[in-house]
Amino acid sequence: MSKKMESRSQLLWGLIVVAVGVLLLTDIQVPPIGMWWRYWPFLAMAFGALKLIPPTTPRHVVDGLCHIAFAGWFYVSFEHLWGLTFHNSWPILVIIAGICMLAQPVVIKYTADKEEK
Template identity: 45%
Template sequence: MSNENGQHWRKQLSWGIILTGVGVAFLLDRSGALHWGTIWRYWPALLVVAGLSNLVPPTNVKLVLDGFSHIFFGAWFYCSFEHIWGLTFGNSWPLLLIMWGVTLVLKPLLENYFVSNKEHYDGK
């Protein structure tokens, strides 16, 4: 499968899951079984789904780093909105610096990993 087809598959999978989830939420809201106020607080899960779709299967460095970033931001937004572990946007912003640093450290490591795996599978 070419890289372009793999990215198309990921986008299609992500949007399919998101649209299905939103449709189910609207249906439950219309039937009175659920209220948007309850569901809206979980919107950061959409970022986590997008991140997971970038990680399965990991095909290149950009998708892996984007996947980790989406998952991190989804978790950060949710924890900050819900004040989990006492986190707010005001006291948790240093986590953004940590994520940025981790991304900078992971990039060359992942590039080496993907290059060595490609050479291994190409028989070089």
Template identity: 40%
Template sequence: MHCTASHASHRQRRQVIWGLTLIAFGLAYLLQRDDDTAVARLWLYWPWVLVAFGVNNMLPPTDGRRFVDGLSQVLFGAWFWITVEGWWGLTFSNSWPLLIIVAGLGMVLQPLANRYFPRRAEEQS
């Protein structure tokens, strides 16, 4: 299979982010291993992993689809974090329509992002 330099760069960045995520969670567990409730609270931070992957998709080199997908991941991670924390009185049951809005926003932004992040000729083949 033909692998472009952009695709290889993105794959390497994704691997680095996964590695850093595993290191961070491993260190957090190691530092909190005597406190079971602190270890359980670490799972509340998983939306930040989603945000990190979204930011990774938005960093160049990228194309319009990948940028909008990354933005959607960041927004979903932020929504999940806000609902878990209960900010502004938002919960899963009363804020789920925001996910529909994010999906619609992605559909609207996709053509615009494709104009600003055109696919390179070597990526189209």
């Protein structure tokens, strides 16, 4: 793992630990652990955002945005927002995967062309 990725990972986990500590310190009523499972896509979104801060390569930008899109789809499907469920929205996941596969070489080529000029 590169130094940049290691520091990003440490930054994310540090923020998560601090947030949990602040929640525990405030003495608010914390929902049972079983209710927390439905918010795991936000953790995946955080990992995606971590690749965007600061973007070191075009690949990190595309990967970060794809992580956020996948996590967003999972959250919408879990919560049945806008009437979407896993059963009726799985083609959206296929479309997201295709867009991610297409975007990476296009973005890399575009940024390589810009750097050559």
